[in-house]
Amino acid sequence: MNKPDLSVKVGPMTFRNPILLASGTVGYGNEISEFIDLNKIGGIVTKSLSLKPRKGNPPQRIVETPSGMLNAIGLANVGVEEYIKTKIPFIEKYDVPLICNIAASSIEEYVECTRILTEEEAVDAFEINVSCPNVKEGGLQFGNNVSAVAKITDRVKAVTNKPVIIKLSPNVSYISEFAMAVKDSGGDAISAINTLVGTAFNIFTKKPKIKNVNGGLSGPAIKPVALAKVLEIKQKVDIPIIGIGGIMNWKDVVEFMIAGSSAIQIGTLNFIDPMAPIEILKELEEYCMDSGTTKISELTGSYII
Secondary structure, X not given: OOOOEOOEEEOOEEEOOOEEEOOOOOOOOOOHHXXXXXXXXXXXEOOOEOOOOEOOOOOOOEEEEXXXXXXXXXXXXXXXXXXXXXXXXXXXXXXXXXXXXXXXXXXXXXXXXXXXXXXXXXXXXXXXXXXXXXXXXXXXXXXXXXXXXXXXXXXXXXXOOOOEEEEOOOXXXXXXXXXXXXXXOOXXXXXXXXXXXXXXXXXXXXXXXXXXXXXXEEOHHHHHHHHHHHHHHHHHOOOOEEEEOOXXXXXXXXXXXXXXXXXXXXXXXXXXXXXXXXXHHHHHHHHHHHHOOOEHHHHOOOOOO
């Protein structure tokens, strides 16, 4: 058969393939570009940006765990002004959709970051991080409050004509309630899921291995949770989903799409094998050809229960 169509639509956005690179795992794009051709992937999500530069949390802030890792980076970033000045010019060299991840300590900061960046032609969409579990302010206090998520979505949409994706926390009872709030407030899509809250201790010192005590758990350990959350959203809310959580190979990508994802993000795997996304693309193409799938988008929500 002919080569399959790997392009996917996520709300108003069209990506050449479903492989996006997750926020916080590939820097601003220049770091990962040393390993893969950015022109071949579906899109890139920047590490979280805030209005002013952030130093983040003190070390130790990354710890390996069984089948995963804990991180408490604390949203360290250069700030919006420096990002525009020194980071965007690099990514403009590539033909790759750029999604800016925004993190903030107040609703006003979310709005101001979005307002400033929406003027940049290179920025194609926004991923609003309302659910970071490793900062002391903001983060989960927004992500665990349905009305706060709705308000942020509404306020951010009011200052941009570009797609707005809301990144949801899994650390809630019913993630579909938050997805519905996003839809009702005009959001274009959902990213699901952000990391789970976790911790680890040194058994000899009895102190937390992470200076921040808690961190965000990512990697293969969280994949079943992420799949269940994606499925819940797909069954309850008619909104496009970008699946995230422990995706390590092409089979995981297919599984996330069957559960309801229109596209996916690769995160922790980038630390293990930064060239993996390109290999996964080749294997997805082979899978589609072997299974007679002419359009990979046909997989989205194709579960049988």
